Amino acid sequence: MVSLQHIAASKPEDVLSAVREDGACIATGVLSDELCDDLMSSFQPHLDETNWGVDELGYRNEFYGEQTKRLHGLFSKSPRMVDVLTHPLFLSLARTLFVDSGMANNIRLSNTELMVLSQDQGNQVFHTDAASWPRVQQQESDEILISANCALTDFTETNGATRVVPGSHLWEAGREPEEHEICLATMPRGSALIYTGNAIHSGGANQEAEARVGLYLGYIVSWLRPIENQLVTNDPADILALPEDARRILDVSPGGFTVYA
Numbered sequence: 001m002v003s004l005q006h007i008a009a010s011k012p013e014d015v016l017s018a019v020r021e022d023g024a025c026i027a028t029g030v031l032s033d034e035l036c037d038d039l040m041s042s043f044q045p046h047l048d049e050t051n052w053g054v055d056e057l058g059y060r061n062e063f064y065g066e067q068t069k070r071l072h073g074l075f076s077k078s079p080r081m082v083d084v085l086t087h088p089l090f091l092s093l094a095r096t097l098f099v100d101s102g103m104a105n106n107i108r109l110s111n112t113e114l115m116v117l118s119q120d121q122g123n124q125v126f127h128t129d130a131a132s133w134p135r136v137q138q139q140e141s142d143e144i145l146i147s148a149n150c151a152l153t154d155f156t157e158t159n160g161a162t163r164v165v166p167g168s169h170l171w172e173a174g175r176e177p178e179e180h181e182i183c184l185a186t187m188p189r190g191s192a193l194i195y196t197g198n199a200i201h202s203g204g205a206n207q208e209a210e211a212r213v214g215l216y217l218g219y220i221v222s223w224l225r226p227i228e229n230q231l232v233t234n235d236p237a238d239i240l241a242l243p244e245d246a247r248r249i250l251d252v253s254p255g256g257f258t259v260y261a
């Protein structure tokens with residue numbers, strides 16, 4: 001039986017070694033109960049306005065599924081998103097992997113997404129998130145993305161905990177996981193599943209009445225184009241009002257990739 005290591009968020013070096021070894025691990029104690037509550041209460045009205053099976057712009061997507069809601073533009077929806085974006089664990093992991101290794105001069109946010117799975121959402125297809133940028137990696141071992149899927153509800157065996165394939169970040173392209181190579185990222189609310197861009201994973205199946213809520217953030221090397229343009233998905237005034245360190249991570253700075261400079 002494969003499994004993921006659980007490591008306290010206060011030990012970034014240990015989290016990083018587990019991620020290097022297995023491609024993924026669970027960091028515990030990342031977000032406080034108070035922060036989880038606050039984020040959920042800010043997102044709830046937007047979720048209430050969104051139909052199942054679509055994102056808030058109404059796009060249907062087979063990859064997402066039918067019993068899911070996906071929200072973007074999260075900085076305008078919650079003033080506390082900046083606390084998640086600049087979490088010391090996430091910044092430390094991304095900077096060590098991408099800047100200290102010499103791969104990039106800086107780190108950027110690629111996107112954020114609220115991922116809500118409701119009852120009868122089946123397993124998502126296995127994939128890697130770095131597949132968003134095909135042909136960028138020189139070698140299979142290069143990592144250009146590190147992701148956090150923060151549990152805003154508990155992730156359990158039956159409510160859609162993410163399926164993860166430990167060690168798959170080092171696999172040759174095209175290898176399919178077998179049943180005994182797959183585990184579930186079960187974790188209490190306030191934890192985060194940390195995984196690299198090459199780690200094979202998918203949303204799990206929710207058989208419970210209550211929805212499972214994951215808050216995704218993906219950090220990339222600074223020379224890669226982010227998936228989400230925060231100045232488009234949010235009210236630009238909200239982004240421009242963020243502190244300098246947060247705006248840099250969102251690339252809203254003179255000379256950045258985004259239109260505003």
Ligand SMILES: O=C(O)CCC(=O)C(=O)O
Nearest residue numbers: 115161162202203204214
């Ligand atoms: O919902 C999840 O736990 C993971 C979803 C996912 O991997 C994705 O949409 O890329």
Ligand SMILES: [Fe+2]
Nearest residue numbers: 127128129201
């Ligand atoms: Fe994914």
